[in-house]
Amino acid sequence: MNNNTNNPSNSNTPSTASGTVASFSPGLEGVVACKTRLSHVDGAGGKLVLAGHNAITLAENNTIEEVWFLLHEGRLPNAAELHAFRNRIESLGQMPADEINLVKKLRGAEPLSAFRTALSAIANKRGYKPWLGRPAKEAIDEIMALCALAPAIVEVLHTGRRPRLKKDNAGYAERYLWGVTGKKPTKDDVRAVETYLILTMDHGLNASTFASRVAASTGADVGAAITSGIGTLSGPLHGGAPGPVLDMLDSIASPDQADAWVRAQLAGGTRLMGFGHRIYRTDDPRSMCLKRVAERQNGPRIELAKVTEQTCLNVLAEKQSQRAAAEGKAVRALRVNVEFWTAVVLEHVGIPRQLFSSTFCASRIIGWGEHIAEQIQDNKLFRPLSTYTGDMPAE
Ligand SMILES: CC(C)(COP(=O)(O)OP(=O)(O)OC[C@H]1O[C@@H](n2cnc3c(N)ncnc32)[C@H](O)[C@@H]1OP(=O)(O)O)[C@@H](O)C(=O)NCCC(=O)NCCS
Known part of the structure; x- marks a missing residue:
């Protein structure tokens, strides 16, 4: 076993082109890998900023099209701009018959894998080419066209139906929910889904956004870059937790079981x-x-x-403080994340749990698209280093 891993003086320690010795941060924790004007996550203050606006205020007061326009243009739209943008998204969101037939073939597969494959197949069918060497606007239009298709992709995969061309002037959130449930949703349910979709649309350089930007940085076609983002969502550590949250609530079943259940899981x-x-x-x-x-x-x-949330917080705090005492150092607090209450909200509006990851995808795809556009407009190939831990050849 070679023990070179953490020793900066070893000859196989990575260095940059300028000769600077690079340091290793597992999971790239604490590493800044790009600049963005799209979103800022203030982890210490518990705040999320979307293009200069408080994300919570946007989620509680605006439509998804307004926030999408905000990310795209850097400012909120006026009424005429919003009208035009909504129409553009709606018309791009209509899937032609040959693409519906292509997507239908993927029905029956695990929903997120089917979504990933459908999007990739459509981009391929449309002949999208590497963006490098082409006008940025062409690629940015392709991004918009793919992102706008998300509600229709999920509807075709889930129901096998041909999405109705017009849904009573419904916006993106309403079309999504209508497509999944098959019936015109109530205003409250649309508002709940829209709030969720805005809250999760973009969130700094998370794993999927990073994956999309890395793929885009090679000059890849935008379909490949978005597909890379979707690929990362199949893991429960990023976007896959709401389904298991409902499984947890099912297993606990009644508030008086919560404490014993949570302790048994952690043990x-x-x-x-x-x-x-x-x-x-x-x-x-x-x-x-x-x-x-x-x-x-x-x-x-x-x-x-509510009882399960509080129980988890109490037991996690207890475990973390025991750990801090044993290790003689501060350990991070473990708080509730977005996925716990997502599960409760999405279940209530009638989205089946097997579609929770696809629903997240229908939101975050907008953020990926905007990040890819940003990458295209100021590109530098991502190429980090690795520390070699194997043996060196005998000289
Ligand atoms: C989200 C998450 C991946 C962030 O993890 P991270 O910053 O990489 O932190 P780590 O995985 O290094 O965890 C640090 C420690 O806290 C513990 N921990 C973190 N999240 C935990 C959780 N949800 N339950 C129990 N313990 C947890 C880990 O076991 C780890 O302890 P260890 O060093 O003994 O292994 C992690 O908290 C997690 O797995 N959460 C559950 C999945 C989830 O909700 N995902 C949605 C994220 S929005």
């Missing part, structure tokens, strides 16, 4: 889904916002969810 080394975050060291503001939505919905799960 068995299982992570509690919907808790912990790489960046937030305090409450995730998106979670607090969605908790307010869940309280307004006041569905059958609400009491169980």
Whole structure:
């Protein structure tokens, strides 16, 4: 076993082209890898900023098209601009018959894998080429066209139906929910989904956004860059937790079982889904916002969810303080993240749990698209270093 890993004086320690010795940060924790004007996550203060605006204020007061326009243009639209943007998204969101047939072939597969494959197949069918060497506007139009298709892709995959061309002038959020449930949703349900979609649209350089930007940085076609983002969502550590959160609530079943269940899971080394975050060291503001939505919905799960949340927080705090005492150092607080209350809100509006990751994808795809556009307009190939831990050849 070679023990070179952490020794900066070893000859196989990585160095940059300028000869500077690079340091290793597992999971790139604390590493700044790009500049963006799109979003800022203030982990210590528990705040999320979307292009100069408080994300919670946007989620509570604006439509998804307004926030999409904000990310795209750097400012909120006036009424005429919003009207034009909404129409553009709606018309780009209509899937031609040959693409519907292509997507239908993927029905029956795991929903997120099918979404990933569908998007990739459509980009391929449309003949999207590497963006490098072409006008940026062409690639940015392709991004918009792919992102706008998300509600239709999920509807075709889930129902096998041909999406109706017009849905009573419904916006993106309403079309999404209508497509999944098959019936015109109530205003409250649309508002709940729209709040969720805005809250999760963009969130700094998270794993999927990073994956999209890395792919885009090679000059790849925008379909490949978005597909890279979707690929990362199949893991429960990023975007896959809301389904397991409902499984947890099902298993706990009644508030008096919560404490014993949570302790047993932690004792068995299982992570509690919907808790912990790489960046937030305090409450995730998106979670607090969605908790307010869940309280307004006041569905059958609400009491169980509140008790489970509090129990998880108590038991995690107890474990973390025991750990701090044993290790003689401060350990990070584990708070509730966006995925816990997402599960309660999305279940209440009738989205089945197997579509939770696809629903996240229908939101974050907008953020990926804007990040890819940003990358295209100021590109530098991502190419980090690695520390070689194998043996060196005998000289
Ligand atoms: C989100 C997450 C991946 C962030 O993790 P991270 O910043 O990489 O932190 P680590 O995975 O290094 O965790 C640090 C410690 O806290 C513990 N921890 C973190 N989240 C935990 C959780 N949800 N339940 C129990 N313990 C947890 C880890 O076990 C780890 O302890 P260890 O060093 O003994 O292994 C992590 O908190 C997690 O797995 N949460 C559950 C999944 C989830 O909700 N994902 C959605 C995120 S929005």
